[in-house]
């Protein structure tokens with residue numbers, strides 16, 4: 291079966307006065323129909339920008355290379371008319387910062403209805419009814435009153451729910467959700483996750499879930515990719531990766547995770563050192579400077595993602611577990 | 622040890638038109654203490670935090686070292702702002718998009734410590750940048766050129782520039798990976814020990830709240846429904862909402878959305 295979204299050797303660079311920021315490096319990923327792909331990784335590792343590239347909405351100073359196929363068609367470099375037909379309707383994204391992705395001087399109702407009027411040529415009346423129904427569905431309390439609110443009049447969590455609702459209005463085939471639950475209390479988080487699960491089942495929605503919350507990703511994703519300094523360093527099935535992490539970065543990340551069952555410590559565990567400067571290209575492994583297992587070869591030769599690419603193979607995806615490391619943990 | 626509270630909030634109430642976001646709320650905050658504030662999305666946590674710093678209209682009394690913040694003159698308020706700082710929930714939206722990071726961090730120093738030499742100012746900015754884990758070559762970048770977590774760290778750095786005595790943190794670590802979360806939380810604790818800063822710490826991350834708080838307040842639908850020492854709250858939650866909240870905390874490896882944990 292064809293993946294709905296197929297990203298090959300994606301590179302994103304930003305030109306700046308002080309140098310070129312190489313934010314996304316040779317990222318290859320695919321998303322099968324109805325699948326959920328989880329993307330985790332360090333802050334600033336390129337998770338958001340990789341999918342901004344998929345949406346074709348990078349900043350003007352960006353340079354993109356590689357290939358991005360949506361439903362079998364190349365969309366990298368496609369014409370604005372083609373992109374506008376897909377984007378916001380079949381391929382949608384919920385952004386990380388809900389406040390800055392809503393228009394401040396329009397009501398929530400107007401902004402939601404507009405999506406349907408523009409993409410599906412609905413009448414305003416129908417569109418507003420659909421918007422109200424959707425707000426109910428994403429559990430915004432007192433939905434009718436909220437439709438008349440401006441974004442600043444909603445709490446952070448409500449704005450996030452509005453964004454999710456808005457992105458589901460056109461029944462997309464792929465939803466990219468960038469940190470969809472961070473501003474929500476854990477009870478609402480659970481509701482949103484359930485909602486996303488239902489949408490997957492009802493609409494055959496394929497989902498990309500970018501999140502720092504490893505527990506949420508582990509509960510929802512079929513496959514998980516771990517990013518570090520612009521690259522995918524490890525990838526495996528959702529159930530497998532955290533139990534049998536191979537890359538020292540993934541292992542370190544898991545060591546930093548605490549839940550209510552862990553003892554109260556004086557200090558929270560952190561990774562030593564800092565992520566590399568993305569304007570530099572290191573010859574070896576980007577994680578070597580912070581890695582307890584690093585040896586001489588790690589600083590000299592870049593480890594390739596072992597199974598070169600992690601193609602979509604729905605069934606044997608369970609067993610595939612590529613890792614970019616010279617000294618991986620045994621699993 | 623007996624000390625009078627640094628901050629005494631009594632009957633604080635926030636109203637937006639006919640809608641009551643925060644029903645009368647009262648609590649104290651002592652010097653060097655961290656008060657966690659958790660609760661439902663939309664229960665009024667941010668409104669409460671903003672009301673304390675007089676960033677939204679409110680009624681009631683907010684005594685800061687026995688001076689009512691809600692009633693003092695604007696001139697006096699400006700002076701007080703040196704000691705009262707806030708990290709906003711929406712990191713990108715709260716940073717002026719037309720200012721470079723270096724200028725965003727210099728601004729509080731320009732306003733409150735104008736006598737500082739250029740070199741000393743740069744030194745303080747670089748030191749803070751380093752402590753939040755950002756590179757010096759990012760100083761000339763604009764907020765939109767940063768990742769979500771990097772923006773959040775800029776917000777943290779800016780709020781800490783003046784070593785405030787009260788730091789209100791509204792979801793300061795929500796868009797950070799766990800390692801940098803730990804780094805920022807440890808940094809806040811360091812600052813607190815170094816300068817005896819009091820903190821109001823709003824977060825949906827229960828593990829972090831448990832780590833950092835001395836006491837915890839729980840809000841639900843604009844009401845304060847529970848207030849307890851951190852250990853008590855997590856060991857023996859009383860209010861049904863608090864219980865639901867603790868039961869819903871996700872755990873790695875568990876399957877998502879356990880309906881039993883939902884209200």
Ligand SMILES: Nc1ncnc2c1ncn2[C@@H]1O[C@H](COP(=O)(O)OP(=O)(O)OP(=O)(O)O)[C@@H](O)[C@H]1O
Nearest residue numbers: 304313333334335336337338339349766768769770
């Ligand atoms: N317009 C831009 N110009 C220059 N650099 C940029 C620009 N946009 C993003 N970057 C850089 O690209 C890198 C990747 O950013 P991205 O937003 O993808 O990170 P992320 O993995 O989503 O992080 P987070 O978890 O903090 O959101 C960052 O280091 C960021 O500073």
Ligand SMILES: Nc1ncnc2c1ncn2[C@@H]1O[C@H](COP(=O)(O)OP(=O)(O)OP(=O)(O)O)[C@@H](O)[C@H]1O
Nearest residue numbers: 443444445446447637642662663664665666667668
């Ligand atoms: N400026 C405003 N005008 C009108 N209503 C507002 C305004 N600001 C907030 N509200 C409303 O007040 C209530 C409380 O919002 P607040 O932002 O304080 O919640 P919160 O507890 O911080 O939620 P979250 O965890 O989602 O950030 C919400 O119902 C919100 O819609």
Ligand SMILES: [Mg+2]
Nearest residue numbers: 338386768769
């Ligand atoms: Mg991001």
Ligand SMILES: [Mg+2]
Nearest residue numbers: 445446667710
């Ligand atoms: Mg809030």
